[in-house]
Amino acid sequence: MSYKLKVIGLLELEAFQKLYKQNWPKYCPEYYCLDNFIEFLKADPQIKNLKLFTLEGEQARYDALFVVVDRYQIFVGSINNTNGLTRQALDLLDWSFGFKCSSIPSRHIEALDNVVRSKELNLEFRDATDLFYMKAEDALMLKVEPPSGFIFKSLSEADAPLINEEWPNHHLGSLYFIQRQIRMCVNAGLYTEETQELVAWCIRLQGGYLGALQVKDCHKRRGFGSLVTREISHRLATQGHDVMALVGPSNKPSAGMFSKLGFRIIDQCVWLRTKPTTGEFTWPDGE
Known part of the structure; x- marks a missing residue:
């Protein structure tokens, strides 16, 4: 046929x-x-x-x-x-x-x-x-206050060039992609309260997964990746969505972070x- x-x-x-x-x-x-x-x-x-x-x-x-x-x-x-x-x-x-x-x-x-x-x-x-997964009811419990001197905000398209430059997967056309995802999808950024410097961020990708999770080099090893993951997961959960993320088997730090937060592996992609x-x-x- x-x-x-x-x-x-x-x-x-x-x-x-x-x-x-x-x-x-x-x-x-x-x-x-x-x-x-x-x-x-x-x-x-x-x-x-x-x-x-x-x-x-x-x-x-x-x-x-x-x-x-x-x-x-x-x-x-x-x-x-x-x-x-x-x-x-x-x-x-x-x-x-x-x-x-x-x-x-x-x-x-x-x-x-x-x-x-x-x-x-x-x-x-x-x-x-x-494929790491968490039910919405559990993600609602991830809400956390930012550390002193920092605030959570939604990203703006003005942040896209920085995010694209820092993204290990950036490529021809990826700036437009980042701009569109910021405009269309749930996201979260951690900013310094005084200077409004963006220091960590995460964006929901088209497939529904958390992605582009990044912390600026000068702010690493302070737990900021976990903080923005908690924030965006909570934001998705308030809309009734379960939360998904994809992590390569060799990426032990990210896998450990999601496991520690309570995500579980339900499939491979x-x-x-x-x-x-x-x-x-x-x-x-x-x-």
Whole structure:
């Protein structure tokens, strides 16, 4: 049987998201990924470089199968990973410019790996991460006051250049990405009260995870990373959201911090970047 990709919109995403509530928290990565993109579309229905797909046919709808192409990143979800439809959907994408496959839950990794092999794609990296999870009711207990001389505030887009420069994963187009995430998603920053210097921060990424967690070098080893993690987790929990974070197995300090705060590992996810097959893509100015 031949399949075709079908473009979907806000109403379909909202219908799919409801299906991911079953067997909680098994499908929380898909649920919160859709939660972010639903809010993105509500805030900006004409958001640039965002494409949303499923496959034609009833089965894909029953499976809540989605593939989100957000600029150069792919997010994928399905409540059924046994019928080959996830692989079919991924196979139909145009991989010529390369994709960063972001926070792919373990149940979909085989489908992704099969597409990479069949298309003979070369990889820039393939990294496994542990999915740390905390229920909202527990995250509400993480609220903490900042130390004397410091305040918590939401980040502003004016903070984006610093955050992008300090971010180990910064790349072509990442400044726009950071600006958008600050504008669209829950975030938290720790600032000096007197000079308003930003010293630590964390942002919810599109996949629903805590990310870009960073402390300026001159303020490290003071527990500020844990403080902003507690603050953003509490902010998410007040909105009724459970909290997720992805940590590489070799990142012992971060894994230890999340474990100490009470997060538990419930799954593994893969980050995978394919190399372009027809040349590098160049983003327009400002994007």
